[in-house]
Each structure stands twice: as C-alpha cells, then as structure tokens.
Amino acid sequence: MKNPVQHFDDLKHHYRSHRFIVLLAGLIFILLAQPISELMGQHGVLIQVLYILLIFLTVYGLSDNKQHMLLGLVLGIPSLTLNIIGMAWPSATIDVWNIGLLILFNLYVIAQLFQRVLLHTRAVSMDVLNGVASIYLLMGITWALLYMFIEVMQPGSIGFSNSKDAIVSWSTMIYYSFTALTTLGFGDVVPQNALTRILAVIEASIGVLYLAITIARLDKLYDRRS
Template sequence: MSEISHKERNSYLYLLIALVTFFVVNPFIEGIAMQRFVFGILFTSVLVFAVYAIIHRPRLTIFMVILVAIDVSSYWAHAIFEVHWALAIIKNCATIILFWVVTISLLIHILREKRITLSTLYGAISIYLLMGLSWGFLYNLIEIANASAFAFQGMERMTETIREQSFIYYSFVTLTTLGYGDITPVSEVAKTFSWLEAIVGQIYVTVLIAHFVGVHVAQSVKNN
C-alpha cells in the first residue's frame, strides 16, 4: 500500500482541526442569541471536511455529497423555520450514516498503511472523535423517538441545541468510560447502545495501539 498522499494528509488535518474547533467553541456559545446558528456553522464545517477526507474515493463521492446535502438542508430548514420534527429525524439519520461511512473508510485506509506518520495519527484521532459524535447523534435520535429514554439531572428545560450538545457530552463520557451519572439511560434501547459504545471505544483503542506497535516493529526490523 502506498503512503498517504499530500492531498489526503491535508484532508485528515483539516478534518481534525474542524472537529477540535467544534468541540472547543461549543461550550462558549451556550446561551447566546445566535447559538443555534453558530452551532450549525461548526456542524456544517465538520460535515464538509469529513467528506473531503474521503473524497479521493470515487465510489463514495456521489453518495456522500447526497448525504451532506440532505443533512445540511434538513438541519437549516428545521433550525430556521422550525418545521416538522421529521426533519430532525432525517438530519440525525443522515449524520449518523455519514459519520460512520467516513469513520469506516478512514479506519480501513489507516490499517492498511505500512508506516506511522503524522497523517495516520491525524486520521486515528479524527476517527475516535467521529465515533463519539456519531453516537451522540444516535442518542439524540433515540430521545426524539422516546422522550423518556434518558434521565437528566438538573436539566429540566433544554433547547434542541443544548440537548444535542448534552448527548455529545454523554457520548464521550460513555466512550471514555468516565460515567459521571448526570445523564442516565433509562430505556432498554438507550442502555444497549450505551454499553455497546463503551465496548467499541475500548476495542478501537486496543486494536489501534496493537496496530501501531506492529507497524513500528516492522519498520524497525526493515530499517535494520
């Protein structure tokens, strides 16, 4: 397998920057008048750079562009015009599918690499962050379908943006097995996906470390 190209290396870095910006800025926009608008801009940038990271794979390009179009249009239509809740379901479904397609595509590409470079590290970190994001939107989808799927402590009134942010927070707390307990799964569906995320997160870290160690050893043997 050839090394990651210059274009791919940049796309992985751009995706990582978009993700980090999304996570860093979000806590500081809570309560401002333009919160949903700023959240939407950050969210849209993540979608665009996620697709850009795998745009060099022609078979996925058209499918991903369609997904982004559906995702972005449904998000902004729901946010601006506050139309039917079905748009929120469409947006969450499109987001989950898009993030997992990107995640799996990046993972396959990284595991095929024969060298550990900054590009592979950018991609590996982005995969972990995308996993947390995708599960966050999955929990949001579960909550839309069943308003009592989760129990919240000290969060009685939530806007849709705050709810989405809360589930992203819960997702990473679960993914990293911190388990603070301020958000608790109540329904069986919510419980099942919560423990599944914790397991997948641990498996990913274990497999990734094993792969990097194996590649490093192979590189050392080859160089010697």
C-alpha cells in the first residue's frame, strides 16, 4: 500500500505529464466564464482569482528548480493578494498595481512555456500542441491586460465606435485583444489614440509571427521524427 508521499509523487507526475491540457482547459473556461459573470451582474473578481491560481499551478508544473518556483511566487503572490484586497476595498490604485503585476506574471509564464514547448521540445505530442495553444491564449490575455492598464491610466484610450460613453469592461478588452491578435479586423471596439493604435499593430504582427514560427518549428520536429 502506498504511503501519502508516494500518492503525492504519483499525482505530481501525472499532472506534469498533462499540465498543458489542464492549462488550456482552464484558460478556455475562464475566457467563457468572464463574460457570463458580467452578464449576471458580477464583477468577475472570483474569475480573476481562479485565473491567478491556474497560472500558479502552471508555474508549479513548469518549475524544475526552486529558483523558477520562487520567481513565480514572487510575481504571483502580490497579484493574488491585491485581487483579494480589491474585493474588499475597490480602488483604481490597487487596479493599476494588480494589472501591472499580472502582466509581469503572465510574461514570465509565457517565456517559460515558450522555452519548454518550442525550444526544448524534441518531438511533437498532444501535450506540446496544447502548450502551443495555451501560449496563444495567454498572449491574448496579456495584451488585454496591457490595454486595460492603459485604459485605467488614460480613460478613453479604447472605446466603442458608435458610443463614446459606454464603459469598457474586461471582457470587452479580451474581445478587442483577440481581434487584434488574430487580425480579424476592428468593428465596434476601436483604438482611440496613437498609443493604442500602434500597440494593436504590434500585437497583430506578433500574432502572425508566432503562428509562422510555431508552424515552422513543429514541422521541423515532425520531419526529424520521420
């Protein structure tokens, strides 16, 4: 009969073997849950907390040493704390710091994922493909955070083409970000100043380059296996 330590080690090994499908499923759930919570009149703070916990879990799955884990905790714990504080005492200052820390946290996770999924991978697998898709979704979320940061600092930077007074919500920023990332083309939500316009151009360029680089890398790995 296995002792608790062995059970934990088995669970940890099983999770690390399927970490990217867990991340991908979690990201899709959060992207769907956020607008639903807004439609129900909720602010979605709980969704943000769940998102941070999901990223924490990802950091744990990616960390091969204590230094990586420690850096992830240093970036993630303050953001989680600010989210909880923001639930009790809403404040624009807290929002700015929280969004800024989340951007740094996301960038760290994306860098770790990119290194693990594309640079160090030796064969194409379903877990690798899940990791590639997770990076893409995290890129869109990170850009949405950047746009929200700008909107908080300078209201009116992003708005609706048919209304100047409508409130730009978090789900709207997600919609706007993925519109740029996928080069879908702007419609009802548009950039309102030079900074957000050039950032949209940069995001669209990064989205196209990421897909091109990823396809080339995976194709090379597939040919090597063949």
